[in-house]
Amino acid sequence: MLVTGVIVPWWRILCWLVVIAVLGVFLAFPMKRRFINGEQLPFPEGRACGVVLDALHHGKPEQGLFKARLLGWTALPAGFDKFITGDGWMRLLQLKILRMDKWTDLTEPWHFRERIDDDYYYLLAAKYELWTPKILGTDVRQFGLRFTLDAAMLGVGGLMGIRVASSVMLGAFINFFILAPIMIQRGNIAARLGPTGALVAISAPRSSTSGPSGGASR
Numbered sequence: 021m022l023v024t025g026v027i028v029p030w031w032r033i034l035c036w037l038v039v040i041a042v043l044g045v046f047l048a049f050p051m052k053r054r055f056i057n058g059e060q061l062p063f064p065e066g067r068a069c070g071v072v073l074d075a076l077h078h079g080k081p082e083q084g085l086f087k088a089r090l091l092g093w094t095a096l097p098a099g100f101d102k103f104i105t106g107d108g109w110m111r112l113l114q115l116k117i118l119r120m121d122k123w124t125d126l127t128e129p130w131h132f133r134e135r136i137d138d139d140y141y142y143l144l145a146a147k148y149e150l151w152t153p154k155i156l157g158t159d160v161r162q163f164g165l166r167f168t169l170d171a172a173m174l175g176v177g178g179l180m181g182i183r184v185a186s187s188v189m190l191g192a193f194i195n196f197f198i199l200a201p202i203m204i205q206r207g208n209i210a211a212r213l214g215p216t217g218a219l220v221a222i223s224a225p226r227s228s229t230s231g232p233s234g235g236a237s238r
Contacts, residue, residue, distance in 0.1 A: 025216065068179055098171040104132045134168045156201040162222045163196045 021028055055061045072091070076084050103109050110129040120126045133140065142161070145152050153160045177185045203209045204222060211221050 068175075071179060101132075101169070101171055105134050107131050134170060136167050136169060155197060156205050158201055158204050158222070162204075163200055165196060 076087050076091075078084075107129065110131040114120045114126065114129040141150075142152070144150060155163070180188075200209065209222060211219055213219060
């Protein structure tokens with residue numbers, strides 16, 4: 021649908037989802053035996069719950085109570101962040117409860133943007149002709165590089181540990197700051213004509229897949 025702009029019939033989507041779901045279930049069994057039973061790799065959800073429970077119940081009772089209070093106080097700003105960034109919550113509060121559209125000029129609800137650069141800096145850059153970061157002449161936005169504020173990602177990084185998080189960061193840096201710009205400059209990744217004849221520009225998904233004579237994976 022994204023490529024052609026044609027809405028796929030519902031029965032095709034249903035068949036596709038059923039096949040993918042069945043493949044996912046059959047693939048999960050050997051993966052579980054290999055990675056969890058065999059290699060004893062930590063399961064993400066279970067590890068998260070286990071780390072929290074172990075931290076709360078390990079040590080003296082006073083330490084557990086302090087950690088529980090710390091967890092609660094940390095959850096408050098994280099929840100508030102999701103509240104003010106949620107378009108649905110802000111629409112409910114501003115338009116449904118406070119009825120601000122009736123006594124102000126507000127037509128769309130205000131909500132804080134998670135993408136700091138895309139929703140704030142680049143708007144100012146376009147308005148006041150500010151500097152736009154580029155790598156080998158290619159706008160960084162075409163690589164999908166964004167600066168966002170997401171409390172969940174901080175928690176994920178803490179659970180992953182510094183070694184895994186550093187490995188992921190290094191791989192992303194090599195792919196999107198080095199390989200993808202070089203491949204775009206060499207023409208391995210280039211804009212193409214879509215089915216309708218319109219020019220499809222280089223974007224993040226295409227920058228992370230193989231081009232005509234090479235590839236860079238996420």
